[in-house]
Amino acid sequence: MAELSKNDEPQDATPNVSEVDVVEARSEDEAVTRIEAPVERGEPILQVRDLVKHFPLTQGILFKRQIGAVKAVDGVSFDLHQGETLGIVGESGCGKSTVAKLLMNLERATAGEIFYKGQDITKLSGRALKAVRRNIQMVFQDPYTSLNPRMTVGDIIGEPFDIHPEVAPKGDRRRRVQELLDVVGLNPEYINRYPHQFSGGQRQRIGIARGLALNPEIIICDEPVSALDVSVQAQVINLMERLQDEFNLSYIFIAHDLSIVRHISDRVGVMYLGRIAEIGTDEQIYDHPTHPYTQALLSAVPVPDPDAREQRERIILTGDVPSPANPPSGCRFRTRCWKAQDKCSQEVPLLAVPERFKTSDAPAAHESACHFAEEKDVVHAA
Amino acid sequence: MTTIEEVVPVPSPGEGGADGTPLLEVRDLHVEFHTREGLVRAVNGVNYSVDAGETLAVLGESGSGKSVTAQAVMGILDMPPAQIPQGEILFRGHDMLKMTGEERRAIRGRRIAMIFQDALSSLNPVLSVGYQLGEMFRVHQGLSKKDAKVKAIELMEKVKIPAAAARVNDYPHQFSGGMRQRIMIAMALALEPDLIIADEPTTALDVTVQAQVMDLLAELQREYNMGLILITHDLGVVADVADKIAVMYAGRIVERAPVHELYKRPAHPYTRGLLDSIPRLDQKGQELYAIKGLPPNLLRVPTGCAFNPRCPKAQDVCRTEVPELLPVTEQDGTELVGRASACHFWKETIHG
DSSP, X not given: OGGGSOOOOOOOOOOOOSSOOOOOOSSHHHHHHHHHSOOOTTSOSEEEEEEEEEEEEEEOSSSOEEEEEEXXXXXXXXXXOTTOEEEEEOOTTSSHHHHHHHHTTSSOOSEEEEEETTEEGGGOOHHHHHHHHHHEEEEOSOTTTSSOTTSOHHHHHHHHHHHOTTTSOGGGHHHHXXXXXXXXXXXXXXGGOOGGGSOHHHHHHHHHHHHHTTOOSEEEEESTTTTSOHHHHHHHHHHHHHHHXXXXXXXXXXXXXXXXXXXXXXXXXXXXXXEEEEEEEHHHHHHSOOSHHHHXXXXXXXXXXXXXXXXXXXXXXXSOOOOTTSOOSSSTTGGGOSSOOHHHHXXXXXXXXXXXXXXXXXXXXXXXXXXXXXXXXXSSOO | OXXXXXXXXXXXXXXXXXXXXXXXXXEEEEEEEEETTEEEEEEEEEEEEEOTTOEEEEEOOTTSSHHXXXXXXHTOOOTTTXXXXXXXXEETTEEGGGSOHHHHHHHBTTTEEEEOSOHHHHSOTTSOHHHHHHHHHHHXXXXXHHHHHHHHHHHHHHTTOTTHHHHXXXXXXXXXXXXXXXHHHHHHHTTOOSEEEXXXXXXXXXXXXXXXXXXXXHXXXXXXXOEEEEEESOHHHHHHHXXXXXXXXXXXXXXXXXXXXXXXXXXXXHHXXXXXXXXXXXXXTSOOOOOOSOOOOGGGOOSSSTTGXXXXXXXXXXXXXXXXXXXXXXTTSOEXXXXXXXXXXXXXXHHO
């Protein structure tokens, strides 16, 4: 499988993580060249800055007036490095799937930038966009609806080659598809079968094989295991970790199962109502959460240990997530937060390392969007 | 709209129970489906019992027969294609499978109620929630529309739906997922049943809402001293609320144990596999343990132990002989109360 391996020769190591290097591409050709260049080590492969997506709410049939907007994603920023897994967790409606669609350019962002290797992909179109999409692929949640029931597995996995013929010449495709089936642990002889002949876990493997077909650098996984049986979930997670090591892939792993996210992620971002509430390494988020929402979320997860159930301190939030069409002023979590004060309704808390932790090296010193950020270990609370 | 109470004698809450009869007992239940592809044996001899105030968790993957068993208990299986060739379902000592339709109707809803997984598709979208909640009182107790609505508001307050009086005329789509699930719970509780069957009540909900709903259910269960059968595949939820657990695989119970015992030392390789495949902190960066293979197709259940193709301990005997669900004992032979395992090698699994 040598040809699937990534171009990872070390380049000039200049770690410039914070500064975004924006160069307007003068022509489409230049854009394509930039995208195909290997990424420099230390520089994030994907940088998302103040990403916003508002879906307009309209009234009237013939003369549509905009009366408001559903603020699905409202100012999200993060970095993704090569070979890294960034987990994104949050309740339904918090905008995590919209982020995935924006990264794929399946939805046009209302504002903000997504830099892939320094190139803002939200502004691209045509050939340059096609080149970017080759490198960012997606694995969907529901393996029952994301595969066309009238196509054979070979056609499904081979379809990306129709769009990007430069990856595999025509005569070579069947062999490539069989290789891909082998990589994801399916029998290469299944190439002529239809999706209904496979179980859920096998279908998800087909979806992963399709995602791998074009040798992408980034795979966006939107709830890849939540539709699967418990005993099969572990198999798919193991497969994804193995593929990451083998092909040096970067994952954006969106899920609501916090224990699986912790297992697979290097860093985790917690989203609430279109914003990131807290972001940090898995240890910082799970063992040293400082945002009240993260603490509530973690304490609500049922722990598979019956001995812990009497001792565990649980924070049970009241009410539901407010509507993203009309989010609360200031901090969006304040309507459900037990710490909320007047300041929370007036000032929007910024996602930054809290002032009090700024000078310390403690694990609590990570970015958290709360005025009253405070460390609280909820997972081990006795 | 006549009340059924006058026609049919309903077993009174005091009857049975006192002399040690469990609230509900399922004995050697079999359920089959006749399909075009052949006979599907969805449930193959299931035994379990629940007492008042007790929570039994039925744990299993899709296709393990856990929901079909519950539907048979509730009497809501479509027959045909389903058939119950064998078995007994005893409610306070009376076999419900021998009852007439009329008698079962009197129990269903009033004595045994069910909470379904998907609240949006289980509620009627064209009727207001108040009307649907009131139906229980109108049909079973013969209340007038007006009185039923008052009762419906009381119920909605009971399950902590804010502004119940204002929302009683709203339709299901106007409620959020968690609120809809509360309405389902309210409906099940309406007639203060003795037993509630909850089929994956929180699977469709977010964790923060799941915690709210499970808390509410536990609180109401304590208040009314109800029996609860919780059907789920989530090992975390089970650890939080269950008293005892029955693990199902391919239509059989493969292990039965009190909750603390099961997590401490499982006596069946399938249970052990499930517990081992939960991501743990100290395993970060390592491979997760995964049960190999796939759950069996019920049209072609493997011979012998149904789990044998996926089992790390499988021997020849596992491929030929179906292991029975037998009591599990300590190494010195003392009985472990409430424990049983359907594995030829349970001794090695629990003690080795």
